[in-house]
Amino acid sequence: MRISDDRYSRDRLRFDVALRFIRHEARTHTIRQWTGLTDDRIRKLYRSYLCEMPGQQLRRHRGKSPHQAAHFTRTLRMRQESALFASLCSMVGVLAGSVRADGLRPAPGIRRAQLLCQAYETYCGVIATPSISFEHAIFLVNTLLRAEELGLECCRQCSALVVVDRLSLRTPRCVACSSGFNC
Numbered sequence: 201m202r203i204s205d206d207r208y209s210r211d212r213l214r215f216d217v218a219l220r221f222i223r224h225e226a227r228t229h230t231i232r233q234w235t236g237l238t239d240d241r242i243r244k245l246y247r248s249y250l251c252e253m254p255g256q257q258l259r260r261h262r263g264k265s266p267h268q269a270a271h272f273t274r275t276l277r278m279r280q281e282s283a284l285f286a287s288l289c290s291m292v293g294v295l296a297g298s299v300r301a302d303g304l305r306p307a308p309g310i311r312r313a314q315l316l317c318q319a320y321e322t323y324c325g326v327i328a329t330p331s332i333s334f335e336h337a338i339f340l341v342n343t344l345l346r347a348e349e350l351g352l353e354c355c356r357q358c359s360a361l362v363v364v365d366r367l368s369l370r371t372p373r374c375v376a377c378s379s380g381f382n383c
Contacts, residue, residue: 213310215245220317222246224334234308234316234338266339269349272332273365280375281323281331282363286344286352288319290361294341295352316341 214235221231222245231242272282289295294315320337324330332340343350344363353364355374362372 210310213314217310217313217317218242218245219249221313221334224317224320226334226338230335230338234313235310266333266336269343269365271336272340272343272350272363276375276379278331279363281327282340283361283374284326285319285323285332285337285340286363287361288322289316289341289344290352292319292322294319295344 214237218231218235218237218241221234222242228239228242231237232239235242237245272278286295292315294312316338320334323332323337340350340363344352347366349366351364351366353362353372354360355362355377356371357377358374360374360376362374364370364372
């Protein structure tokens with residue numbers, strides 16, 4: 201095996217992850233952050249492989265990525281879907297290593313990007329009409345890793361994983377327990 205073979209497989213992996221991100225309608229900036237590819241390379245990937253696909257029209261979002269943490273706790277449905285997605289991320293390892301020794305969150309990388317895609321695709325497979333877009337999912341993961349505005353805690357009654365507002369004084373409860381259903 202030649203030394204250069206590893207480089208090609210690493211580049212191929214970056215391209216594959218970038219294509220998955222594009223299919224999930226991620227912004228160019230987000231794809232660049234998670235894969236390390238240049239903006240030009242990402243645009244060329246989109247034009248070469250996905251722009252002319254028959255039967256499926258992908259939207260390319262522009263502007264700033266989502267940035268309001270309250271989005272995930274605003275309604276019961278969003279609280280429930282946020283908890284589900286956070287649970288999936290936790291299970292596959294996207295949220296592993298939340299805080300580094302220097303207090304910063306782990307940098308996005310190819311392995312974490314693959315796990316994020318896996319968690320998001322599972323989430324979309326479980327929920328018939330998902331309310332969390334891929335960009336919102338990335339924002340939720342980053343917010344949970346920072347653990348400043350939102351955090352993960354267990355429901356006090358049934359121990360289900362719950363996304364909570366860090367500044368709230370309420371006791372963490374899942375949607376089922378707060379609605380009066382038995383878990």
